[in-house]
Amino acid sequence: MVNDIRDDDSCPKPVGRSSVFYYGFGHMLNDITAACWFTYLLLFLTEIGLSPRDAAITMLAGQIADGFATVFAGELIDRFGHFKVWHGAGSILAAISFSSVFGGCLPCKILASRSPIIETISYSTSAAIFNVGWAATQVSHMSMVNCISLNSTSRVVMTSCRNAFTMVANLSLYAVALVVFSTTKATTHSDIENQV
Numbered sequence: 001m002v003n004d005i006r007d008d009d010s011c012p013k014p015v016g017r018s019s020v021f022y023y024g025f026g027h028m029l030n031d032i033t034a035a036c037w038f039t040y041l042l043l044f045l046t047e048i049g050l051s052p053r054d055a056a057i058t059m060l061a062g063q064i065a066d067g068f069a070t071v072f073a074g075e076l077i078d079r080f081g082h083f084k085v086w087h088g089a090g091s092i093l094a095a096i097s098f099s100s101v102f103g104g105c106l107p108c109k110i111l112a113s114r115s116p117i118i119e120t121i122s123y124s125t126s127a128a129i130f131n132v133g134w135a136a137t138q139v140s141h142m143s144m145v146n147c148i149s150l151n152s153t154s155r156v157v158m159t160s161c162r163n164a165f166t167m168v169a170n171l172s173l174y175a176v177a178l179v180v181f182s183t184t185k186a187t188t189h190s191d192i193e194n195q196v
Contacts, residue, residue, distance in 0.1 A: 012150035015158065023148065024161030029091055030137045031169035033098045037062075037130070039173070044102060045123065054120040062127030069135035077143050086140035093133025100126040 015023075045055035077086055100106060107122045108114055141162075145155050 015149045015154040024165040031166045035170045058123040061124035062131040065128035066131035069132040073136045073139045090133045090136030097130035
């Protein structure tokens with residue numbers, strides 16, 4: 001009985017370092033926006049004048065949308081594939097709606113009204129759209145691992161790299177926040193909204 005290892009197609013080849021790096025880096029927009037979302041959203045909304053109740057409603061609307069979108073995105077991605085399309089569309093939705101939340105109440109500006117109801121509906125809608133985009137990006141990015149490599153070691157390495165970039169994104173956000181909060185002094189409602 002001879003134990004020889006053959007270079008055949010039965011053992012999948014590992015993924016190269018650059019592919020692992022790009023896979024890990026490819027989720028940083030989602031990671032940075034999520035870190036900012038969960039760390040600063042409630043603080044920001046109460047600082048611009050929303051009541052704590054309305055700020056919580058906005059956060060809850062986003063979380064409910066995220067719960068449903070994660071399930072539906074997972075199911076649709078499993079059925080139809082096209083990971084890159086889902087990832088790109090989710091990233092675009094997340095980027096646009098994220099800037100809508102932290103950029104001020106657009107319907108309030110259009111209607112020239114500072115009504116708490118309009119503000120809450122506007123921010124809640126943007127929060128829901130953000131979380132739908134975030135979920136689509138998150139699920140599609142995690143699903144790509146199985147298509148990129150059949151090698152189990154490569155899958156572990158890619159997931160580890162992705163988690164490392166998540167940590168880098170979080171630390172980068174906190175570093176930027178430290179600099180911004182220590183250098184800017186906003187005192188009025190419009191100052192707070194305009195410094196973002």
